[in-house]
Amino acid sequence: MFEGFDPVNLARFQFAFTVSFHIIFPAFTIGLASYLAVLEGLWLATGKPVYMDTFKYWVKIFAVSFGMGVVSGIVMSYQFGTNWSVFSDKTGPVLGPLMGYEVLSAFFLEAGFLGIMLFGQKRVGNGLHFFATLVVAVGTLFSAFWILSVNSWMHTPQGFSIAPYVPIETAPWVADTVASGTSVLPDAPTGGQFVPEDWWAIVFNPSFPYRFVHMVLAAYLTTAFVVGGVGAFHLLRNRYNQSARTMFSMALWMATIVAPIQIFAGDQHGLNTLEYQPAKLAAMEGHFETNVDGPMGLTIFGIPNMETAEVDYEVKLPYLGSLILTHSWDGEIKGLKEFPRDEWPNSTVVFWTFRVMVAIGFAMLGIGLWSLFKRFRGSLYDSEWLQRAMIAMSPAGFIAVLCGWVTTEMGRQPYTVYGLLRTAESHSPIGAPAVGASLVAFIIVYFLLFGAGTFYILRLMGKAPTPFEDETPHHPTRAAGITPAPSLEGRRAPDPAE
Template identity: 65%
Template sequence: MFSFADPVLLARMQFAFTMSFHIIFPAFSIGLASYLAVLEGLWLKTGKDVYLNLFKYWIKIFAVAFGMGVVSGIVMSYQFGTNWSVFSDKAGPVVGPLMAYEVLSAFFLEAGFLGVMLFGMKKVGRGLHFFATLMVAVGTLMSAFWILSVNSWMQTPTGFTTNADGQFVPLDWLDVIFNPSFPYRLVHMVLAAYLTTALVVGGVAAWHYLRGRAGAETRKMFSMAMWMLVLVTPLQILAGDEHGLNTMEYQPAKVMAMEGHFQSYPDGAPLILFGWPNMETGTVDYALEIPKLSSLILKRDLNAPLNGLDSIPREDWPPVPIVFWSFRIMVSLGFAMLGLGLLSLLARWRGRLHDWRGLHYLALVMGPTGFVAVLAGWVTTEVGRQPFTVYGALRTTDSVSPLAAPAVGASLVAFIVVYGIVFAAGSFYLLRLMNVAPKPHEPGLTSGQPVRAAGITPASAVNPDQMISQEE
């Protein structure tokens, strides 16, 4: 029974709240940094201004999203010491160095080249500026590498022992970093970031199509976004399937919750499409299922036996309804992305990619679904790990700081208020930037022209000599 007087529940809610805000910005900036590198590379290779205009259009959006991601990430770090001090003490010898590696390598790389990327094209020349853009893109991927290594170790911990004080001490850093679930999780997350960015780019282009702004820049970014969906979505579905098989091997309880399998099936388990998992009765009410299909997906055999939650202690069950439904949201959106990509292929084949309003409406509606799918995937991953913070080794109830519920509740309310104000303003600003269509002579970040998307002229934008010219 959940109670809002429970400090563990409140601490989990606080971390979930800040994590949900944070993850959407790295998911966007990882993909957008790579997209910017592609755009600048195509401009240097072809000399076509359309790529430069798109680069200057999206780099303004990237700058805001990147900054919001950094700010939201800093808050999460403090929670390890405030709300989760026992976890920090026990897992610190493993988790601390990995997070330090992320700062010393990825974040320093991004910070070192970000200023050159944002403001230095005319000052440093094309080649060095393109190198800076590539380094920022590589830095975002390296950041994902280290953070996902930490998270994956918490899911499938290896390469460690426990000392006399109950701390987890690394024995083999390669086993710690490249733990069994890490490669699958890294590929799955990076592909999710690329799909999220492609959907946003496609949605923005669709918005401008529907507003009668079908310029060369709008046409190019819509075409590129649809190609990304066509190429990456099937890879993501395959990567997700492999990730699921890995999870089945190392975290079977999570898969049981995802599938809604309360009972064991000795001769083939059904795939439950929809229903309502009932934790009290241990059944899925109103289930709509396909016989034996779950065994085929997970074991590649229609009649393969599958264990259910009845095979493990009740206190080790994750919250099944949350995991069950978040998994279905993620998978459903994945197949919807595939459908949009295939529909764009049909439109391209018929020569209707740029004038099929039905496709543009669908792309606009699908624009934010990448963020929803990422959030649903993280809910599946993190809630499915419960009741452990370090799977099988450290329970969540044993990880929390000795704080009273009112203290945790007060900080949770403060986070909700501050995040609601700050990130609502930031998101509104991003939408205002996206609302303005890219132009044939798109101004850069240091163009000296007003940022008309927000209706203001920043004090820093006053030097016309810094403008990135079309002739460069």
């Protein structure tokens, strides 16, 4: 099996498949962790039970998706070595420590406090429990910080030198070490590796701030549309469900405020790409010829044809391309033809993934403005059409995140480290049959297990949020005055799983 396949392409596909499945969970849990912290904080501050009810509703969903994120993430941390060993050897000195910091400052933090957050409410006080929730939320952001720094460095590498290559067998200090029996460190690295020179420049490489802001906002929006969609679903059944109202309202505030900020951040990210990765930008726009003779139009429809280097069925709006990309009426943008043919990213794909992402961003903005209008009219919870639209949009964030990542990662090809290390030179000495077999195994297992997880999450979302979600309520001491009647104390929502 797989004898005729190119092992590099199989390994690329395996990485794309596993990382795409993985990113779905963090994109959701980064936002959800922050949302849970806000809910618990509001509950402690106001004592209103609806916040704790909503917290308990979402924390069960958080537990399932966080678990899936963890196990799909372990795969990523080993796949660099198994499938991209040359890349690992060369970039390990630069990227390894950043990932090391991610493990030390984020993964342990999340894992250490997750147990307390999920299972410890009866064992620790309210204050400590809130602290645990907060720490988990901060941990998810730390994690995003480091891994996006790693990814960004691969797009815009700086702060390093490249060591000469000397085979390890002949490195002089190795012989000294063996002869003397004590350790002799090399005077200078000899592995042909990227050698870190300036850590500040490496961590805060040019594309990192943009990518970090863009991704965290994307995670927040993704979560907001899931939370809002679930709220809308239950509002359509019972307009007076307090918890559903809370979800719906908070999610729409998030959409109203963050969607425009995200569009601005995306625009800034695009300008950064234009500066550092002009070939990627040209591919995203289906821009083959440099617009030497006047302003660049914006192609709103078309199919970039990589064979003929033209856009088929093109529909163009004048001036807009120059305006958006250079913020001037007639700015000149380099076309793909300025770059060597073997360095063209696949424009057919990234042209469309980019447009889908942007369209979803503007749809989110539209929903946000619509809800703002309804909110000021005092009819936020009464508009069934807004609720239906919110339900329809609930998976939109995931689609936008995946499209955005496909755009930026395929747009970087044919390099893993932009301009310096080619994808074709990065992979492990592993044949197509082995990579093909593992790819098939990943596909089967991921669809089976994460499919089951998605089913359980959807079933949890299908249950209406109820007061005193789950079990005996635990109120903050300062809110003791509103403790419900004793008859409600032991009440337990019937659980079909029991």
